[in-house]
Amino acid sequence: MSDTPSLHTDESRYSTAKLLRRLLALAWQFRVDCLLSLALSIILLLLGLVGLQLLGTAIDVIRHALDPTAVPPAYPFGWKPPANWSPLHVVTALSLAIVAQAVLRSVLTYSYNMTTVRLTQGKIVPELRGKLYSKIQRLSFRFFEVHGSSSIFNRLTGDVQNTRLFVDGVILQGLNMLITLAAYFLYMWKIQASLTLACLSVTIPLALVTHYYSNRLRPGYQKNRDLYDGLVEVFSQSVLGIQTVKGFAAESDRIKKFETGNRAVASQQQKIFWDLSVFTPITHFLSQLSLVILFAYGGWLYVQGRIPLGGGLVVFAGLLQQFTGQVANLSTIANSVQQSLTASKRVFEVLDTPIEVENNSNPVKPSRLKGNLVFDGVTFGYVPQTPVLKNLSFTAQSGQVIGIFGMTGAGKTSLLGLIPRFYDPQQGRILIDGMDLRDLDLDEYRRQIGIVYQESFLFSNTVAANIAFGSPYATQDQIEQAARAASAHDFIMALPKGYNTVLGESGADLSGGQRQRLALARALLLQPPILILDDPTASVDAKTEHEIVSALRHAMEGRTAFVVANRLSLLRRADRILVLEEGRLVQEGTHDQLAHIHGPYQDAAVLQLMDLAREERSAA
Structure with missing residues (x-):
């Protein structure tokens, strides 16, 4: 950006x-x-x-x-x-x-x-x-x-x-x-x-x-x-x-x-x-x-x-x-x-200031989406003359977990930003269940997408209010169910007032893993058919990463999920991995397939294995 x-x-x-x-x-x-x-x-x-x-x-x-x-x-x-x-x-x-x-x-x-x-x-x-x-x-x-x-x-x-x-x-x-x-x-x-x-x-x-x-x-x-x-x-x-x-x-x-x-x-x-x-x-x-x-x-x-x-x-x-x-x-x-x-x-x-992304004159209010997503020749740039995604085409079937891998600046976050239609592509189209995103009612469509960012923002409010942010009329049972699905219920109950505990600014009084699990619970409360995870384990330690990955594994079941990650421990669970390089799709396949094919993914896998080996030798 x-x-x-x-x-x-x-x-x-x-x-x-x-x-x-x-x-x-x-x-x-x-x-x-x-x-x-x-x-x-x-x-x-x-x-x-x-x-x-x-x-x-x-x-x-x-x-x-x-x-x-x-x-x-x-x-x-x-x-x-x-x-x-x-x-x-x-x-x-x-x-x-x-x-x-x-x-x-x-x-x-x-x-x-x-x-x-x-x-x-x-x-x-x-x-x-x-x-x-x-x-x-x-x-x-x-x-x-x-x-x-x-x-x-x-x-x-x-x-x-x-x-x-x-x-x-x-x-x-x-x-x-x-x-x-x-x-x-x-x-x-x-x-x-x-x-x-x-x-x-x-x-x-x-x-x-x-x-x-x-x-x-x-x-x-x-x-x-x-x-x-x-x-x-x-x-x-x-x-x-x-x-x-x-x-x-x-x-x-x-x-x-x-x-x-x-x-x-x-x-x-x-x-x-x-x-x-x-x-x-x-x-x-x-x-x-x-x-x-x-x-x-x-x-x-x-x-x-x-x-x-x-x-x-x-x-x-x-x-x-x-x-x-x-x-x-x-x-x-x-x-x-x-x-x-x-x-x-x-x-x-x-x-x-013009609203760059808005409904057309007669938007379609979609019913419950299945999650079949298609990128068809998509080219996008924050400056139209300088595209960051170039002629991108792929299909995500309902219920699939799609991993997205690439070096810094490859276009991963830009790709994720197009799925909830934060931006519109300059060329090509994006389809969901066969419907062009530009034909859908924006608010109704976005309510069917759950998003967890690398650094998720929490409001200075109660834990329950943070989880129910996207669905303010949710019942206490629904809030607790979402928290359990995100493996957050146990640590919430250990807080001084449980779900009524008021968080500090940006949730500063919680650990990184706890903040991410609350953000995941907030996304799951909507019961979205599409889940977007933007490198949710990037800034946490190994123990916290294990806690988050465990929660994510359950959260992604039965949903079309898009996961950006540089750590292969999360990507290896994907049904298919898209490898981006300078805005282009250069490789795709499963973790096992890409790990044995020369390219950016294999290079990253080798480096991470070498780092792991060095850590084990140092520990010994």
Whole structure:
């Protein structure tokens, strides 16, 4: 599998415009919640304007009470206080209205926050993460060979969160900002047009600065995600390979490697933060510059009597402060845009990855298979131009044990991978009971195949749950029957809680032979007519090998079995042995036949006999 290609990203497919269209389509799926959130933000905006107007009116009432020659206050919303009310009564009424507005605004703010959180964390993130996980489960092995586990983990966690940021941090915040700016602009224009134009003249340089930094930030975020993937990979490999690390006293080297990656991530983040630390103060400075214009030009207008104090200058100041606050929020929105674009590209790359092996339009659901398997002129390569199996043809009859032998790189594991249709051949066809594998329902077909790998993975769960992994509704009797067939029942019962014993990560608290027998029990629980054994005794000692071979001998009875092994002790029990060399079938026959014919199998048999003789002499 060393010839597996890298999956290069089609950058044109993930241009900014196309990413934005897809992110908008994502938001459209949740348009009802988005509109509700937007409606609440508009109501909050209106309540804020009401509060400002009431405050300005209260100031004008107080000023007129202190100076009866001043311009009388203009009461908002068509309201006029009773003629017998004193200024104190009017100010009290306006104050109570401001308090009521503030209370209502607090309640609606809570509703807005809860609606937004429910939309993003309760709907968008779970659905997007579920789609991503479902797609990953359906992708071929090629995807996992190209992308490291750390990259996949980060896409499923952090990148999904940053993708949803486009909805609440860009669309909702952006629309809210535009509506707010428009409302404030119209209100300020109504109060004093020339003052509005003067104060908002700073928005042009602000827009230019925002555009510049938006383009500058995105490559930095992309590089940061790649560096973070590498850092997580170093950490995960150090944890998974802790025995190897300690065995070679390589702790200091791994620490240095992690520190190097950690510094690279920190350095890249500092570059991003440096850009933001320059960008944000610039936007705040330009925003505050408008206040200088307000006090200078607005003060002159007030002295000239062209704008009132409370309902004019004070309200205008409040509106301008809110306006500049919203404009200053551009830096946050621009930052969110770049984060979401970077993350969404990584998420969509997974969602867009084609499923290489899937059902045709009308798959056949096979009944119980007999196990007659035919390879008819099969040529296959992980890179189509570099085949690892070449014009391979053979037939396995139901109930036969087929041994597969060859040197490293001969194509043994590749051949096994074609039987459960993990890959499709580029040429030729594979038949099971006379049916082309490509015509069968993939899940139904694979459920009739039991697989035991050289290093079988066990989950951090109970022994019973591990055995029943492929058949979660199996009864306890069925689980124990499978364990007995795999010669695993006795050692399971010796565990602290028997079948309810919770295993450590990857079954690390079991011996190699015990793990293999549990994996065999897991495969046998399905009662498969086809059994695939990928060198199950490769990394065990002689005693453990004897235990596994004994269990396998019983397991293979009555099944079509394919056994890859380099140790002839397992292959000699095969009904027929296929000898592969550079992807071609160069010999086939029984153990006794091949042992007496010059070729790769005989060479291996002689070498193993010589090794055995040397061991016996050493023991003597």
